[in-house]
Amino acid sequence: MRNARAIMQRELLSLFCSPIGYIVIAGFLFVTGLSVLVSGSFAPGKPATLREVFFWTPWLLTVIVPAISMRTICEEYRNGTIETLMTTPLSDLQMVLGKYLASLVFFIIMLAPTLAYLILMEIYGNPDWGASLSAYLGLLLIGVAFTAFGLFASSLTSNQVVAWMLGSIPLLIFACLAYFIIGHVEGIWRLIFQQVNVIGRFDEFSRGLVTTDGVVFFLAAAALFLFLTVKVVESRRWR
Amino acid sequence: MIEVRNLSKHFGSHRAVDNISFTVNEGEIVGFLGPNGAGKTTTLRILTCYMPATAGSATIAGYDVLTESMKVRAVVGYLPESVPLYPEMRTREYLRFRGKLHGLNKLAREAAIARVIERCWLHEVIDRPIGQLSRGFRQRVGLADALLHNPRVLVLDEPTVGLDPAQIRATRSLIRELAQEHTVILSSHILPEVEATCQRLIIINEGRLVASGTPDELRERITGQASLIAELKAPRRDVVDALQKLTGVTDVSGQMQDGWTRVNIATDQDVREDIAQLAANKNWPLRELRRDIATLEDFFVKIVAGTR
Numbered sequence: 326m327r328n329a330r331a332i333m334q335r336e337l338l339s340l341f342c343s344p345i346g347y348i349v350i351a352g353f354l355f356v357t358g359l360s361v362l363v364s365g366s367f368a369p370g371k372p373a374t375l376r377e378v379f380f381w382t383p384w385l386l387t388v389i390v391p392a393i394s395m396r397t398i399c400e401e402y403r404n405g406t407i408e409t410l411m412t413t414p415l416s417d418l419q420m421v422l423g424k425y426l427a428s429l430v431f432f433i434i435m436l437a438p439t440l441a442y443l444i445l446m447e448i449y450g451n452p453d454w455g456a457s458l459s460a461y462l463g464l465l466l467i468g469v470a471f472t473a474f475g476l477f478a479s480s481l482t483s484n485q486v487v488a489w490m491l492g493s494i495p496l497l498i499f500a501c502l503a504y505f506i507i508g509h510v511e512g513i514w515r516l517i518f519q520q521v522n523v524i525g526r527f528d529e530f531s532r533g534l535v536t537t538d539g540v541v542f543f544l545a546a547a548a549l550f551l552f553l554t555v556k557v558v559e560s561r562r563w564r
Numbered sequence: 565m566i567e568v569r570n571l572s573k574h575f576g577s578h579r580a581v582d583n584i585s586f587t588v589n590e591g592e593i594v595g596f597l598g599p600n601g602a603g604k605t606t607t608l609r610i611l612t613c614y615m616p617a618t619a620g621s622a623t624i625a626g627y628d629v630l631t632e633s634m635k636v637r638a639v640v641g642y643l644p645e646s647v648p649l650y651p652e653m654r655t656r657e658y659l660r661f662r663g664k665l666h667g668l669n670k671l672a673r674e675a676a677i678a679r680v681i682e683r684c685w686l687h688e689v690i691d692r693p694i695g696q697l698s699r700g701f702r703q704r705v706g707l708a709d710a711l712l713h714n715p716r717v718l719v720l721d722e723p724t725v726g727l728d729p730a731q732i733r734a735t736r737s738l739i740r741e742l743a744q745e746h747t748v749i750l751s752s753h754i755l756p757e758v759e760a761t762c763q764r765l766i767i768i769n770e771g772r773l774v775a776s777g778t779p780d781e782l783r784e785r786i787t788g789q790a791s792l793i794a795e796l797k798a799p800r801r802d803v804v805d806a807l808q809k810l811t812g813v814t815d816v817s818g819q820m821q822d823g824w825t826r827v828n829i830a831t832d833q834d835v836r837e838d839i840a841q842l843a844a845n846k847n848w849p850l851r852e853l854r855r856d857i858a859t860l861e862d863f864f865v866k867i868v869a870g871t872r
Contacts, residue, residue: 331664335653342652405648409709412612412644413665414637562615 328415332423349392350435373450379460379531391492393431394475395485397424402483417558432468456533463530466543473550480557565590565747571620573606580606582771593743595758595765596751603771604751608721612642641715645722647706651695666713680708700731720750736761755864774867792829795852800825810838
């Protein structure tokens with residue numbers, strides 16, 4: 326675990342040393358701020374809730390989260406530093422976990438300033454704290470799952486832009502497909518899409534509904550992609 | 565310390581390393597020599613657990629590189645050819661990070677960093693971002709990293725490539741110093757490089773081991789089959805005929821100029837004494853008699869060209 330922590334610290338340092346980190350944070354806060362403004366969440370007479378803002382956030386995260394994790398592993402390959410990493414007493418799993426945790430911590434740092442809207446609502450109104458906190462739990466779980474996918478994308482290539490596209494495009498398509506197609510299919514397909522409907526699952530959280538299978542869905546997705554990432558990193562040794 | 569048995573590595577149909585075996589003893593400093601693309605880096609990468617071999621096995625300090633990879637990594641310090649570093653980190657930050665990965669606690673880490681700063685003359689760049697450093701300093705940071713955990717074995721892949729002559733000399737003397745405490749294996753495609761620093765050479769070409777031994781042993785091997793040169797004052801025909809009768813002489817060729825005959829004698833043993841005796845018996849004045857000493861460089865070029 327100490328090794329994973331060392332990797333995580335280095336990764337965070339790199340994220341905050343590069344402009345990418347700040348651009349991502351600024352972009353995220355700008356768009357969420359804009360959606361607060363456009364949705365008129367603070368208009369007089371409206372219910373004191375961030376639900377309309379939260380509706381758009383998962384879509385935004387499909388492109389933002391892979392941008393956080395895009396450089397983690399692919400940069401090691403491009404730089405050649407993977408060679409020094411893989412010849413120190415550090416297992417592939419520790420390396421992947423360290424990088425994963427760094428991206429996740431960065432995600433939380435990026436998310437944290439949006440709590441300001443909630444605090445403002447508390448000052449000027451009476452928000453539903455239960456629903457809001459469960460919505461934040463939902464965002465966190467989306468981050469947990471999406472980051473693992475972004476990391477997986479990053480392990481496949483040594484080009485950052487490609488890693489970002491490999492991460493965000495499938496996520497976006499997947500989110501769209503499950504969300505928009507679900508009303509048009511019947512039977513077994515409907516059941517399947519219901520299970521993997523990321524946006525729908527998040528919607529439950531933003532309504533204040535924390536279900537076990539919702540939590541398990543995101544955690545299992547994260548575990549799956551972390552496992553695949555470790556396997557990809559391992560397999561690249563053999564080529 | 566290092567034992568390599570029948571090691572092979574194939575990339576598709578290309579045999580990068582083909583059935584190589586050698587051993588390196590504790591405290592030795594061994595040069596791994598070969599032209600570009602000979603399989604040096606691949607072999608070193610297998611030894612440092614970066615990639616697995618296709619066939620064969622290797623052990624370092626008794627640990628197998630495939631099955632006891634973590635133990636091998638703990639005793640090996642590795643400087644890769646391209647000296648990969650993180651440009652956004654400062655030198656001290658980088659060394660701290662590497663120290664953590666080697667499991668050094670804070671106290672041991674700071675002590676180790678102080679030691680390698682001293683060893684690799686990093687004082688002036690210790691707080692500068694690595695991305696701003698010159699090639700020479702980057703090389704030293706890489707070397708400092710390899711030395712950080714005081715490894716028993718140092719694996720250096722082309723440690724002086726890209727350095728200026730002064731830096732090359734400094735690095736060589738540093739490597740020789742290091743060999744007092746560590747077993748060193750270093751690769752190069754430049755012969756004088758390894759001749760100057762190493763006790764023993766291993767020459768490989770196209771993935772195969774073509775020769776190994778101390779520089780003197782290798783030189784012996786060439787001069788053993790090398791030619792003698794003699795200059796005698798006598799008619800060419802007489803000289804050639806007489807010399808050909810000596811045992812051990814395989815071929816004689818000569819030319820005459822101003823009454824002196826200069827002969828080239830191909831032989832598999834040292835017959836200089838016999839030639840001197842012959843000259844004395846026949847009363848031929850002898851003004852030159854020497855072995856044509858080939859340099860290791862010739863040998864290297866010959867070996868590399870011969871196997872091609």
